[in-house]
Amino acid sequence: METVKKMAILADSAKYDVSCSSSGSNRKNSGGVGNGALSGICHSWSEDGRCISLLKTLYTNNCVYDCAYCINRISNDIPRASFTPRELADLTIDFYRRNYIEGLFLSSGVYPNPDKTMENLIETMEILRKEYKFFGYIHVKAIPGADPLLINKAGMLADRMSVNIELPSEKSLRLLAPQKSKEKIFKPMAQITQGLMQIGEEKGKYRFSQKFVPAGQSTQMIVGATNDTDLSIISLSQGLYDNFKLKRVYYSAYVPVNEGPNLPALIQAPPMKRENRLYQADWLLRFYGFKASELLDQDNQNFDMDLDPKCDWAIRHFDFFPVEINKASYNEILRVPGIGVKSAKKIIKMRKFGKIDFLGLKKLGVVLKRAKYFITCNGRYSEGLYIYPENLRNRLIQKKPADMQIKIFQESGL
Amino acid sequence: MKILVYENTFQGFLTAIYEAFYSLEKPAKIISKFDYLRDFQLQLDTEVVEISVNQEKADKVYNAVLKKISTGTLSNLYYLFLSSDFDKGILAFYYLKFAFKKGKYTDNYLVDENVKPVHDIVWKVKQEKHRMKGLLRFKLLDNGIYYAAFEPDHDITELIAPHFSRRLGDQFWIIHDLKRLKAALYNKEEWIISDLTEKELPPLSAKEIEIQEIWKKYFKHISIKERKNNKLQKSFMPVRYWKHLVEKEE
Numbered sequence: 001m002e003t004v005k006k007m008a009i010l011a012d013s014a015k016y017d018v019s020c021s022s023s024g025s026n027r028k029n030s031g032g033v034g035n036g037a038l039s040g041i042c043h044s045w046s047e048d049g050r051c052i053s054l055l056k057t058l059y060t061n062n063c064v065y066d067c068a069y070c071i072n073r074i075s076n077d078i079p080r081a082s083f084t085p086r087e088l089a090d091l092t093i094d095f096y097r098r099n100y101i102e103g104l105f106l107s108s109g110v111y112p113n114p115d116k117t118m119e120n121l122i123e124t125m126e127i128l129r130k131e132y133k134f135f136g137y138i139h140v141k142a143i144p145g146a147d148p149l150l151i152n153k154a155g156m157l158a159d160r161m162s163v164n165i166e167l168p169s170e171k172s173l174r175l176l177a178p179q180k181s182k183e184k185i186f187k188p189m190a191q192i193t194q195g196l197m198q199i200g201e202e203k204g205k206y207r208f209s210q211k212f213v214p215a216g217q218s219t220q221m222i223v224g225a226t227n228d229t230d231l232s233i234i235s236l237s238q239g240l241y242d243n244f245k246l247k248r249v250y251y252s253a254y255v256p257v258n259e260g261p262n263l264p265a266l267i268q269a270p271p272m273k274r275e276n277r278l279y280q281a282d283w284l285l286r287f288y289g290f291k292a293s294e295l296l297d298q299d300n301q302n303f304d305m306d307l308d309p310k311c312d313w314a315i316r317h318f319d320f321f322p323v324e325i326n327k328a329s330y331n332e333i334l335r336v337p338g339i340g341v342k343s344a345k346k347i348i349k350m351r352k353f354g355k356i357d358f359l360g361l362k363k364l365g366v367v368l369k370r371a372k373y374f375i376t377c378n379g380r381y382s383e384g385l386y387i388y389p390e391n392l393r394n395r396l397i398q399k400k401p402a403d404m405q406i407k408i409f410q411e412s413g414l
Numbered sequence: 415m416k417i418l419v420y421e422n423t424f425q426g427f428l429t430a431i432y433e434a435f436y437s438l439e440k441p442a443k444i445i446s447k448f449d450y451l452r453d454f455q456l457q458l459d460t461e462v463v464e465i466s467v468n469q470e471k472a473d474k475v476y477n478a479v480l481k482k483i484s485t486g487t488l489s490n491l492y493y494l495f496l497s498s499d500f501d502k503g504i505l506a507f508y509y510l511k512f513a514f515k516k517g518k519y520t521d522n523y524l525v526d527e528n529v530k531p532v533h534d535i536v537w538k539v540k541q542e543k544h545r546m547k548g549l550l551r552f553k554l555l556d557n558g559i560y561y562a563a564f565e566p567d568h569d570i571t572e573l574i575a576p577h578f579s580r581r582l583g584d585q586f587w588i589i590h591d592l593k594r595l596k597a598a599l600y601n602k603e604e605w606i607i608s609d610l611t612e613k614e615l616p617p618l619s620a621k622e623i624e625i626q627e628i629w630k631k632y633f634k635h636i637s638i639k640e641r642k643n644n645k646l647q648k649s650f651m652p653v654r655y656w657k658h659l660v661e662k663e664e
Contacts (some may be wrong), residue, residue, distance in 0.1 A: 003628055004624075004627055004628045004631050007628050007631050007632050007635070008631050008632075008634075008635050011631070011632050011635035012635045014636070015635070015636050015637070015638055016638070021417040029580055029581060031584075032584060033581075033582060033583070033584055033585070034478045034581060035580055035581050037547070040652070041544070041548045042548050043548040043549065044548070044549070044633065044651065044659065044661055045646075045647045045651045046633060046636050046647065047637040047639075047642055047643075047644060047647055048637045048638045048639075048641040048643055048646075048647070049641075049643040049644075049645075049646025049647045049649075049650065050637070050638075050641075052636060053548075053648065055632070056636060057632075091628065094621075094625045095625070095629060097550045097552065097554075097560060097582060097585060098551060098553065098554070098560070098625065098629075098660075099548075099550050099551060099552050099562070099578075099582075100550075100551070100629050100660070100661075135583075136416070137588055253639070253641075255638060255640050268640060269640065270640055272641070275580045288497050313557035344522055349522055349524070350522060350523070350524050350525070352522070353519060353523060354557050359525075360525045363524075363530060364524060364525060413471055
């Protein structure tokens with residue numbers, strides 16, 4: 001088969017994987033081609049508005065598993081293709097030298113077994129790293145069930161590794177992916193975490209320690225294919241950040257690609273708004289010091305679709321406010337809706353040199369439309385502002401053009 | 415209305431700022447010669463003073479900023495100079511006037527009217543610099559040189575050249591700014607900036623079209639049609655940059 005045809009088939013099979021990040025690695029170019037860019041670089045954006053940073057492809061879309069939600073399951077009648085390690089390595093280099101990509105995102109269907117699959121991925125990476133002296137970014141999937149030695153070997157070659165959790169609960173896994181289990185998925189994950197910690201210790205002892213997934217590990221969950229709640233999803237995320245030291249958890253709105261008794265109907269649109277709320281909550285966990293249990297609880301197990309999680313929290317904890325911009329700590333300021341990490345840092349930096357007023361906040365980029373209900377500047381609320389807590393929720397809900405778009409999109413049933 | 419016109423180099427820019435500080439009548443505008451020649455309205459003005467480059471004066475400003483203010487402010491000044499903003503000269507003058515009063519804390523006055531406009535422009539230049547690290551596209555010519563044409567808003571060729579000399583250090587390349595007719599040329603050891611008006615290219619290498627076809631195919635197939643969102647795509651990747659993107663060619 002021609003490479004161009006393989007590319008079409010295997011890109012189609014790989015596109016439901018969300019992660020495309022190329023950040024976190026500063027691998028140097030020592031006498032070959034490529035290097036890491038710590039903040040990551042996006043090279044293009046596809047028509048769905050997602051960034052293209054890495055050449056995201058499967059090694060093969062042949063798969064022995066029959067996971068209900070997956071386009072590549074064995075029972076699907078779709079065109080199948082496989083690269084060879086050489087072919088894929090060549091393509092990566094040819095794309096990289098033209099500055100199309102930041103590196104390679106290497107995943108695969110499991111075929112004929114986990115070990116052989118992992119070996120194929122390792123061989124591709126070895127050609128790139130050793131033969132072609134490629135120092136660009138490589139993100140590789142750890143295949144659950146593969147020999148720990150192979151996982152370790154892959155970690156020595158890659159910048160980031162990930163194991164997909166796929167579904168947020170054991171029950172859902174049993175329902176839709178009976179050949180996978182929580183244990184099988186968490187084993188390689190724990191191994192990567194351990195490897196990372198070990199390298200961290202060695203770094204203190206030796207001048208040159210080997211690199212082991214320097215950009216850390218990430219994972220992905222499918223949202224909306226099962227009836228798991230947002231609470232169980234973000235509680236799981238929090239556990240992964242705290243215990244497994246994950247760099248990122250990705251959420252993927254389920255796109256119905258298959259029919260099945262346990263699956264949502266084919267005509268259902270992907271739950272994009274819900275995915276968006278989960279990402280907002282995820283940011284609150286990682287950068288704003290929130291805990292999952294603060295955002296949702298047994299009485300509210302799912303996010304409000306009309307209001308972002310931060311606004312929602314603020315309304316439910318109105319006694320926490322107002323926050324005085326000129327005195328409050330960084331963490332307190334971060335809790336204000338309409339103030340992000342950047343603005344909060346600017347506020348701290350700027351107020352050393354003079355009092356900040358509402359005009360100043362506006363110039364800094366604070367979204368006063370939301371923030372004004374929760375802050376005072378020099379002891380005063382924004383001029384002419386009356387707050388009726390019972391009415392606050394309605395005030396903060398705004399229909400944005402983006403919501404409209406999703407609505408039209410859902411109504412058209414595409 | 416007094417207008418200073420400077421030669422379009424960083425030294426020329428700094429010389430003009432020096433003259434602005436030491437002239438009794440403060441200038442209303444400080445304009446690059448490049449902009450001046452394109453603006454016929456300005457040319458009718460009688461009080462135009464052309465400033466020629468004076469290395470000594472330029473050095474004085476440079477060193478004063480370094481000693482009395484900060485390297486951050488100096489770097490902002492340089493990014494400002496590389497921007498295509500028409501008013502950058504006079505903005506630089508008021509920025510520095512403020513900076514010589516506030517010293518090393520100048521850039522903490524984020525919302526001051528002398529500082530914010532400069533920071534905003536610097537941000538735009540840095541934003542484009544970062545974007546172009548991703549959006550630049552090289553084509554392999556049959557003489558073995560990787561050639562990339564682009565038309566950036568700001569004069570960022572020398573800002574991105576170091577990145578590509580580290581990254582693509584083992585290949586010959588040219589980064590060609592078609593707007594300003596200048597280019598960065600790299601010979602696997604070092605890069606230089608040179609004028610380049612030539613628009614006729616040597617033929618592409620035999621393999622080039624094949625690789626481009628695979629890339630276009632990949633670009634098309636990696637998108638999820640159920641999530642189509644052209645508006646989002648355009649907000650990340652402004653349409654003005656599409657002209658030189660292989661994946662956006664028909």
